Amino acid sequence: MIGRAASLVLARSWLAACLALSLGPLLMVSVFSFNQSRYYSFPITGWTLRWYGDLFSDERILSALLVSVAIAACVSVLATVVGTGFAFAVARAWPRGRRLATVLGFLPLFTPVLVLAVALQVGFLQVGLPLGFFTVLLGHTIFTTPFVVLVVLTQLMRYDSRLDAAARDLGAGPVRTLRFVTLPILWPAIRSGALLAFLLSFNEWAIAFFTGRGFNTMPMLVYSMQRNGLPPSVLAYSCLTIVLSVGVVCLLLPFMMRVATSKQKSLP
Amino acid sequence: MTSPTSAQDVPDLEIRNVVKKFGAFAAVDDVSLELRPGEIVALLGPSGSGKSTLLSMIGGQTHPTAGEILLAGQPIAHLPPNRIDTATVFQDYALFPHMTVAENVSFGLRMRRCPAGQIEERTMNVLRMVELEDYRDRYPAQLSGGQQQRAATARALVVEPRLLLMDEPLSALDLQIRLRLQRELRDLLRRVGVTTLIVTHDQQEAFVLADRIAVLHEGRLEQIGRPGDLYRRPATRFVATFLGEGTLLPGEVLAESGGELAVSCLGATFKMPGGGRVGDNVTVLIRPEDVLISQARDTSAEGWPDATVTRVFNTGELTRYELDVLGRAVTAAELGRPNHRQGDTVSVRIKPDGMVAIPDTG
Numbered sequence: 001m002i003g004r005a006a007s008l009v010l011a012r013s014w015l016a017a018c019l020a021l022s023l024g025p026l027l028m029v030s031v032f033s034f035n036q037s038r039y040y041s042f043p044i045t046g047w048t049l050r051w052y053g054d055l056f057s058d059e060r061i062l063s064a065l066l067v068s069v070a071i072a073a074c075v076s077v078l079a080t081v082v083g084t085g086f087a088f089a090v091a092r093a094w095p096r097g098r099r100l101a102t103v104l105g106f107l108p109l110f111t112p113v114l115v116l117a118v119a120l121q122v123g124f125l126q127v128g129l130p131l132g133f134f135t136v137l138l139g140h141t142i143f144t145t146p147f148v149v150l151v152v153l154t155q156l157m158r159y160d161s162r163l164d165a166a167a168r169d170l171g172a173g174p175v176r177t178l179r180f181v182t183l184p185i186l187w188p189a190i191r192s193g194a195l196l197a198f199l200l201s202f203n204e205w206a207i208a209f210f211t212g213r214g215f216n217t218m219p220m221l222v223y224s225m226q227r228n229g230l231p232p233s234v235l236a237y238s239c240l241t242i243v244l245s246v247g248v249v250c251l252l253l254p255f256m257m258r259v260a261t262s263k264q265k266s267l268p
Numbered sequence: 269m270t271s272p273t274s275a276q277d278v279p280d281l282e283i284r285n286v287v288k289k290f291g292a293f294a295a296v297d298d299v300s301l302e303l304r305p306g307e308i309v310a311l312l313g314p315s316g317s318g319k320s321t322l323l324s325m326i327g328g329q330t331h332p333t334a335g336e337i338l339l340a341g342q343p344i345a346h347l348p349p350n351r352i353d354t355a356t357v358f359q360d361y362a363l364f365p366h367m368t369v370a371e372n373v374s375f376g377l378r379m380r381r382c383p384a385g386q387i388e389e390r391t392m393n394v395l396r397m398v399e400l401e402d403y404r405d406r407y408p409a410q411l412s413g414g415q416q417q418r419a420a421t422a423r424a425l426v427v428e429p430r431l432l433l434m435d436e437p438l439s440a441l442d443l444q445i446r447l448r449l450q451r452e453l454r455d456l457l458r459r460v461g462v463t464t465l466i467v468t469h470d471q472q473e474a475f476v477l478a479d480r481i482a483v484l485h486e487g488r489l490e491q492i493g494r495p496g497d498l499y500r501r502p503a504t505r506f507v508a509t510f511l512g513e514g515t516l517l518p519g520e521v522l523a524e525s526g527g528e529l530a531v532s533c534l535g536a537t538f539k540m541p542g543g544g545r546v547g548d549n550v551t552v553l554i555r556p557e558d559v560l561i562s563q564a565r566d567t568s569a570e571g572w573p574d575a576t577v578t579r580v581f582n583t584g585e586l587t588r589y590e591l592d593v594l595g596r597a598v599t600a601a602e603l604g605r606p607n608h609r610q611g612d613t614v615s616v617r618i619k620p621d622g623m624v625a626i627p628d629t630g
Contacts, residue, residue, distance in 0.1 A: 165329055166362040168349040170376035170427065180375075184366050 026242050033235035040235065051232040055240075058233060064221040065237075068202055071133070071217060075140040076198035082141065083148025083197075084190055090149070091156045102153070109146045116143060117210035124211055131213040139207040144200045148193035151255070155189035192255045199248045203241065278341045280305050280463040281326065281431050286335030286345075288321050295321045296332070297487035303431070308457055308464045309492075310474035313484035314510070319467045320359075320435060322484070326465065327433050328352045340430050350379070355424035356433040360440050361416050363408035369419050370395065370404040376427035394426040397456065414445045421453070425460060432457075432464040438473060450476045471511055475499075483507050499555075501541065501624055508553045508626060515559075515598045519552040519625060521545060529625050534594050538570050538618065542625025550625040558622025559600035561589065561607070561614045571617035577608050591616060 036046035055061055090101045108116060120139045121131070129135055163185065167177040183190070205219035212220065222234050281303040288296040296318040303309050311319040324330045326337055328349035337345040344352045355376065364372050374391040382390070395401045398418040408416055417437065424432055437453065438446045454477050457464050468474050474481045475495045482492040483506070491503045502508035508516065519533040521544045531538055533552045544550045565573055572593045579590040582605065589600040589608060593616060600616075608614060 160362065162358050162360070162362040163364060165349070166356070166358055166364070167375070167379075168329075169327055169354070169356045169358075170423070171350045171379035172375075173348075173350050176379060181364055185364070 029235055030239040030242060033232065033239040035232070038232055040230075040232070051236040052240075054231070054233040055236045060216070060221060061218075061233060061237070064216045064218045067133075067215050068218040071136055071140060071208075072198045072202040074137055075144055075201040076194045078137070078141045079144040079148050079197040079201075080190060080194040083145045083193060084152050084186075086145065087149050087152040087156050090153060091159075106146050106150065108143065109150070113143070113204070113206045117206040120207060121210040131211055133212070133215065136208050136212040136217070139211045140201040140204060143204065143207055144197035147196050147200060148190075151193040151196060152186065152189050155186055159186065188255055192252050195248050195251055199245060202244075279303055279338075280307075280340055281465065282336075282338040282341075283322070283326070284336040284338070286322070286325065286332045286337060288318070288325060288330065289333045294487050296325070298335070299484070299487075299489045301482055301489065301492065303463050303465060305463055306461050308466065308477060308479045310466045310468055310478035310481045311484055312468055312471065312474045312481050312510075314469055316486075317484040318487040319469075319484045323356075323433055323435055323465065323467045326352075326431070327354050327356050353430040354433050355427050355429035356435065357417075357420045357424045357437050359436040361408075361420035363416060363420055363423070365408055368405050368407055369400055369411070372408065372419060373423045373426050375423065380427065390426055394422045397425070397460075398422045413441050414449055417441065417449060421456070425462065428462075430463065432462045434464065434466040436468055436470075437466060439468070439470065446473075453477060483510060485510070500621075502553065502626060503543070504629075505551055505626055508551075508624075513556055513599060513601075515554045515556075515596075516626075517552045517554070517596060517598075519550045521548045521550055521625065531623075531625050533623075534572060534596060536570060536572055538623050540623040540625050541621075543627040544625050549628050551628055553624050553626060554598065554618055554622060556588065556599045556601035558619040559589075559591070559598060560617045560619060561591070561600055561602070562617070563608070563612065563614055565615055571615060573615045575614050575616045577610055577612045577614060580606050580608065580610050582606055 031044070032040040033051055034047050034049070035044050036048045036050075037044075090098055094101050117139070120135070120142065124131060124135045124138075129138075159182070163181055164177050167181040168174075172180060203219060205217075205223060208217045208220050209223065216224070218237065222230075222237065225231060225234055279302040281301070283299060283301040286296055286299050287294060299318075299322060301309070311322060313319045321330065325332050325345070326339075328344065328347055328351070332345050335345070336343055339353060364375065367375065370391055373394060374387050377387045377390060392401065392404075395404055398421060400415060400418055400422060403411060403415060403419075408419065411419060417440075421434075421437070424434075438449055441449060450473055457477070466474070466477055468477075478495065480492060481495050481498055483490040483498065485504075485506045491498060491507045493501075498507060499511050502511065505516065508514060517533050519531040521529050522532050522537060523530040524544075524546055527541060528539055529542055529544060529550075531540055531542075531544075531550060531552060538552075540552070542550065560571075561575075561577075574594075575598070576592040577589055578592050578597070581588045585603065587602050587604065587606045589602075589606075591598045591600055591614070598616065
């Protein structure tokens with residue numbers, strides 16, 4: 001028999017081990033990004049912000065960052081519009097085919113990204129779309145839309161349709177009901193979906209690598225740089241991306257907690 | 269031009285032979301009903317009786333399979349809800365969670381594109397009326413159940429609808445608050461003078477709020493009338509048992525003259541109103557408060573001289589008795605503390621007009 005105290009210690013150690021395993025590499029990269037030495041190895045020789053300066057003075061890195069941000073911003077808007085529309089269609093238009101539509105819609109979520117990237121390249125070439133900026137845009141939109149659908153649909157399924165009925169009853173047509181009641185109430189979910197799409201696109205490498213030509217996104221650039229040994233400015237970039245991700249997760253956290261803890265609404 | 273009297277003649281709401289089918293199942297089955305201006309009518313029935321479906325057809329959320337619905341003389345059965353001049357207080361209120369009380373209440377005026385100054389004034393007037401002016405900047409989640417109910421009522425009243433629809437307006441509230449709000453709501457509706465249709469399964473709510481009650485059962489209108497009339501003179505067994513307690517006994521019509529029947533019931537003969545011709549079998553309804561119990565053996569008047577008290581319940585203000593009359597259970601009630609004990613042999617008489625004959629149909 002394990003005593004209560006012992007099992008508590010065991011559970012806490014397990015948790016600590018898990019966290020160390022998942023956060024260790026991220027912490028290490030972050031620490032090395034402030035290290036004076038060009039070579040990332042212990043011991044730390046001194047602290048510097050030089051690599052961050054390098055990051056923002058390197059033409060190649062700056063233009064890649066700009067491309068990544070531009071793509072992520074466009075993808076975020078596109079995926080949010082398409083994904084929200086799809087979520088509405090599933091929730092409202094196909095009450096019977098809901099399960100099938102959901103499975104089909106979510107299939108890309110469970111496909112390896114590399115497979116999706118290859119499929120997209122083959123598909124674009126077949127259709128005759130020249131690989132470039134817009135194919136990456138399209139590829140990322142296809143990749144991120146299911147995530148938006150997942151987030152919005154979860155919220156839409158517990159949406160009380162009587163709120164729409166009340167708006168209609170008080171004189172609002174379908175469009176004004178959507179604009180003043182439905183969308184504002186779903187806005188936290190839609191905003192979370194948009195943030196998620198931005199982050200996924202910003203960090204995505206495989207689809208960009210397979211369907212982009214003539215430019216580098218930041219992940220593509222990092223990939224090409226590591227073949228000649230990673231410059232410390234890439235560590236600085238990694239650290240900044242980690243900070244960005246933590247920020248987005250914090251913004252998403254209230255929503256994710258609500259989804260995880262709230263019960264399904266019950267209607268009479 | 270319509271003459272000034274014609275507006276009075278047109279009912280605010282007219283429902284003609286309305287049917288609503290879901291597949292082969294008729295949720296509402298050939299219902300006709302009229303509401304005169306200023307009248308408050310309750311649709312009373314158990315769940316599944318079709319009352320909510322009927323209400324949603326009037327509001328335009330669903331459309332009838334057959335029949336007509338006229339609002340102030342105009343057909344509305346196939347209009348979308350935003351083009352029908354009704355306002356609904358939904359069950360559980362359906363207040364917009366992202367708007368303050370004032371924004372909720374002014375929503376209908378904004379959708380009707382009222383001038384801004386008027387919106388502010390009318391919103392504040394209605395909020396004062398329901399005593400929520402201090403809560404105008406709160407969100408619905410910050411209100412108590414009773415305050416939410418009043419906010420929902422205000423949101424519907426502010427647009428001054430031709431017809432106010434209320435779907436189980438008080439059923440979400442605790443008993444104490446419900447009883448207080450019943451009276452408040454009745455006073456408010458009378459003061460505003462708005463024609464109102466209330467859906468409820470709560471008999472007491474219907475009695476307190478309504479001028480007339482329409483009893484629905486399995487999609488059909490069983491009876492419509494003033495609350496007292498329905499209670500005293502139910503037309504069907506369903507109405508008799510759904511509205512209040514009572515004893516139902518088998519009877520046979522012996523004679524009929526001028527609408528009054530002589531009915532034989534458990535070996536005694538009583539005069540009573542009701543439907544039925546000579547020789548018909550009828551069901552006799554006796555309300556508990558119309559049963560008179562006396563310890564002295566009394567064979568002089570109409571009644572049953574030999575009965576036994578089988579059970580006694582005291583609920584504070586009332587004492588209820590279960591009596592055995594010739595093998596049949598009869599329920600009686602008296603105000604105050606018990607006057608008889610279990611096992612007592614008593615005489616039972618019925619107050620004049622305390623019985624009614626209901627025809628046995630089907």
